[in-house]
Amino acid sequence: MTSPTEVRTRSAAARAIEARKTYGEGEAAVHALAGVTVDFPEHEFTAIMGPSGSGKSTLMQCVAGLDRLTSGAAFIGDTDISKLNKTELTLLRRDRLGFIFQQYNLIPSLTARENILLPLTLAGTKADQAWFDEIVRTVGLQERLGNLPSQLSGGQQQRVAVARALVPKPDIIFADEPTGALDSRTGTEILSFMRRAVDDTGQTIVMVTHDPHAASYANRVLFLADGQIVDEMDNPTSDRVLDRMKRFEG
Amino acid sequence: MIKLVLSSVRHNLGRYLATLVAIVAGVGFYTAVSVISDGVIDSLEGNIDDQYGNVDVAVVPDEADVVEQTGAQPEPLKVPQAAADQLAALPGVDGSAGILTAPVAFEGSDGKPFATSATGRLWITDADLNPLSVVTGDAPDAAGEVAVDQGLADDEKLKVGAELTLLTLAGPQQVELVGITEFGDSDALDTGGTVSLSEQDAFNWLNSGKQEYESFYLRASGSADDVVAAAGKATPDGFAVESGDEFRDDQREANGSFAQTLKTALQAFAVLALLVGGFVIFNTFSVIVAQRLRELAVLAAIGATPRQLKRSLRLEGLVLGLLGSVLGVVAGYLLTLALQGILALTGNELPGGISFRSANLVSGLFLGTVITVLSVMIPARRAGRTEPIEAMRAAATESADLGRARAVTALVLAALGLLGMLAGSGLATIGAGAVAFVASVFVGAPYLARVGARAARPLLERFGIEGRLAVDNSVRSPKRTATTANALLIGVFLVTLVAVAGASIRDFAIQQVNDVQSADYVVVSQGGTIDPDFVSQLKDVKDVNDVVAFERAPVTIDGAAATVSAGDVAEMAKIANLEVDKGDLADLADGTIAVLDTGDGKAPNVGGTVTVTDSRGKDAELKVVAVLAPTQDTGQTGSILDQASFDSLVGDVAPTIAFVDVASGAQGETKDAIEDLADQRPDITAQEGNALGQLIRTVFDFLIKAVTGLLLMSVLIALIGIVNTMSLSILERRRELGLLRIIGMTDKRVRRMVTLESVLIALLGTLGGMVTGLVVSLLLVLSFNRLSDATITPSIPWVELVAIMVLGVLLGVLAALLPARRSTRMEVLDAISAG
DSSP: OOOOOOOOOOEEEEEEEEEEEEEEEEGGGGEEEEEEEEEEEETTEEEEEEOOTSSSHHHHHHHTSOOOEEEEEEEETTEEEGGHHHHHHHHHHHHEEEEEEOOOOSTTOHHHOOOHHHHHHTTOOOOOHHHHHHHHHHTTTTTGGTTGGGSHHHHHHHHHHHHHHTTTTTSSSEEESSSTTSSSSHHHHHHHHHHHHHHHHHEEEEOOOHHHHHTTTTEEEEETTTTTEEEEEEEEOOHHHHHHHHHHHH | OHHHHHHHHHTTTHHHHHHHHHHHHHHHHHHHHHHHHHHHHHHHHSHHHHHHHOOOOEEOOOOOOOOHTTOOOOOOOOEEHHHHHHHHTTTTEEEEEEOOOOEEEEOOOOOOEEEEEEEEEEEOOOTTTTTTEEEEEOOOOOEEEEEHHHHHHHHHOOOTOOOOEEETTTTEEEEEEEEEEEEEBOOOSTTTTTEEEEEHHHHHHHHOOOOEEEEEEEEEOOOOOHHHHHHHOOOTTEEEEEEEEHHHHHHHHHHHHHHHHHHHHHHHHHHHHHHHHHHHHHHHHHHHHTTTTHHHHHHHHHOOOOHHHHHHHHHHHHHHHHHHHHHHHHHHHHHHHHHHHHHTTTTTOTTTTOOOOOHHHHHHHHHHHHHHHHHHHHHHHHTTTTGGGGGGGSSSSOOOOOOHHHHHHHHHHHHHHHHHHHHHSSSHHHHHHHHHHHHHHHHHHHHHHHHHHHHHHHHTTOHHHHHHHHHHHHHHHHHHHHHHHHHHHHHHHHHHHHHHHHHHHHHHHHHHHHHHOSEEEEEESSSSOOHHHHHHHHHHHHTTEEEEEEEEEEEEEETHHHHHHEHHHHHHHSOOOOOOOEOGGGGGGGTEOOOESSSSOOOOOOTTTEEEEETTSSSEEEEEEEEEEEHHHHHHHHHEEEEEHHHHHSSSSSOOEEEEEEOOOOOOHHHHHHHHHHHSTTTEEEEEETTTHHHHHHHHHHHHHHHHHHHHHHHHHHHHHHHHHHHHHHHHHHHHHHHHHHOOHHHHHHHHHHHHHHHHHHHHHHHHHHHHHHHHHHHHHHHHHHSSSSSOOOOHHHHHHHHHHHHHHHHHHHHHHHHHHHHHHHHHHHHHHHO
């Protein structure tokens, strides 16, 4: 079966073409990705869903330059990342990508402000102060900028991670279960920030999740099973996503 | 358990090798020092007990000590036969012996002299008092009979019955060799060979026919004390009566005072070496326990009792200690052989040679093992406290909170330490102060690490965010940073201590050696004169710069036996070490004297007067214009008179002694030429000045270098500690490092961050050790000065200190190589997702 390659009006911020990722060899080979072709359009919020072992995290990691494909290609904009060496990949991530993880997002010895500015500090560039202020205000961290991660709640830490991803205005933000370790109220807050970033400033976000509620904040949901895209859904709601999920399990 | 121990040793081989090296180095050094000091002390003290074992009462010249110490032989007063007869006839006296010696030599059939530094001795007929025994032939008891020692007989292939020509002060004599003697286990009593003479020959040939003795020994049948008391009344003026023990102690002290100083210094070095070894062992085992925490916890979880855990570590210590000690003892003997070789290269000889004594072997093995096991005690206790739960934890997370008790302890220790060093009234208090101060540094090290790292932040931030993160990480767990830095701190502290205190003491020693510094050669005629012919012959020898002959005579000064000299004082002072304590030699004029301070506290002051009486009883009252310090050369001159005063008191006599100055760097042939000249004249001996001083200097230099080498080894072992800590830290922070790499820190920068942290730890240790070393050694030198009359000027070897700092930075970089590689070896994803 092939995945839908519908031509969209917007150009792709990232894409994967015939992406394969195989662990092991011969009989014992496990295909984490079994030939995935997908576009992640600019200024859109895409969610990737699927059961454990479906390859959803692998897909994101390969597109984000954290892992390498066994075959096929992955692009960030027009850059074929399979042709980049380790250092070039690192610099690409630093300059063009943002990341939000489930946990361990922050450097414990740096304050909230320093953590937010870390990608820019690494690049040796200065933040746009007005933009920084606006994001900090949006995520509500004005009073917490001087605190160390250990002095922040889990939700506050995740807001710092969101702000860190947003401040450098990356081409695309990859989020891996960003609400997985949070209670539902705090999780909803984080998802609203991400939604607003797409709506208000045209940010592109790709999020891996198993939570239908989280997926409902996306423009589009991709469903993965056994290393392949099996379905997709535009303008999802929690209930529709949940229904679709039930069909997998059934 | 044994199985577990062995497998643990196998798995941590590198680290155990480091520990082993530390033990081997410590024990090896200890053994070498023991062997050397035994030899040195024996050779300096001589076999006093063998030589003088049966002496119950000794009548010796009052000034014997001074004569012995300065090495001079200014014709001492002698015991006349009448007094000797009186002493021998005292009630309770079982036997007596008069000692009379003078230089002799043999003339070969080819007319060339041999055995030129032999000593002619009056044969002592009392077998118990005679240190010599006859091995072949008979004792010399008739005129014209002599006995020589075994060594001389062997060297010159002399056989009993040989007819020989003996060169004596009284001219050449035809003698018959009737016996071969030995002295205890060694061949000769005298270094140049011993020639024993019958009584009449001895008086005639050694002492111008006068029946006198240099000293007189008595053997008591009953209580020695009674004889001592009785002998006191029969003893002539200028002589002292000593009990056998006093006499032997005096001999020992006179010969061995330098040896005692040396022994103390050597033992201090040896203890230091063992302590360093102990520190290193302690550190290595601490790291091993920290690294094996998980393994230990698993053992605890499956039922190993704390006792078993402790015992397994102690067993490891025991195995390593024994192995290291055995290797160390071997290394120690090899080190001694190396020293001997080095000395041989410089033309010196290790005094006493190398003696293989089982006591040294056993004490090396014992101390090495015990110290290793003791050093393992604390790490073993830590191992015993391991909780099973620690197996489950990813890593022991240390809190940055250090607690108030630690700060208070550190401050109290520091205060006590400073107080002890500044105000201590004895070596024990000062030593305890130094230990307390160093302990305060160790206890307070986490604070120092925190403060130091923060102080270094502005500097490291210049390297960008990785520098900043390096500082943050070292501050995050100051205890661990401090423990790691401490290993280096100990090494650098001791290196600095040895460098600074060692340099100061060496400078002091060189100054002392300079006091022993002397004319290059002294030629002395016993019974003859140093005539102008001989002086000009000497001056003709290649590389001889100057020869200054002067006149010398035995006198008493204010009743005490002494020597006075007169000559061209200005010339003498140029080539000899006539050190003036007070006054000025230039003030010498008719009616004045420069008095030698013999160190008995009785030396008169400048401006005072002394009465000098010559051997015929003529006396003169002379004004003191200078006081001479006791040096090897002033030991030769004694007090110095103006020529006019000397002539009017003693009469116009010929010079009997001369100082010889040779060009520095003169070769052995100069020495040979001078000795050849002296050999032509049996009355004349040439003594090389200050040979012992040179030897001591070589030995000290070698020891300081050896200790520094050993300490540097401990610094290298500290390097392993840094590698371990950094590796551990990287393992713990793998997620954080993964995150940094994901959001854009290149691998190069990650490695630089690890390197910077390692350099920071190394710098903290180096700087801490150096400052502590400087403070302690300066305070020690100051308190040493305060407690003694020595004035050691603290000398700070800046070049070496800078070199140590550079070494510290290099060590940091070196230690980071492996952990830095490890820090980026893991794939970013594994790093961030790992357990």
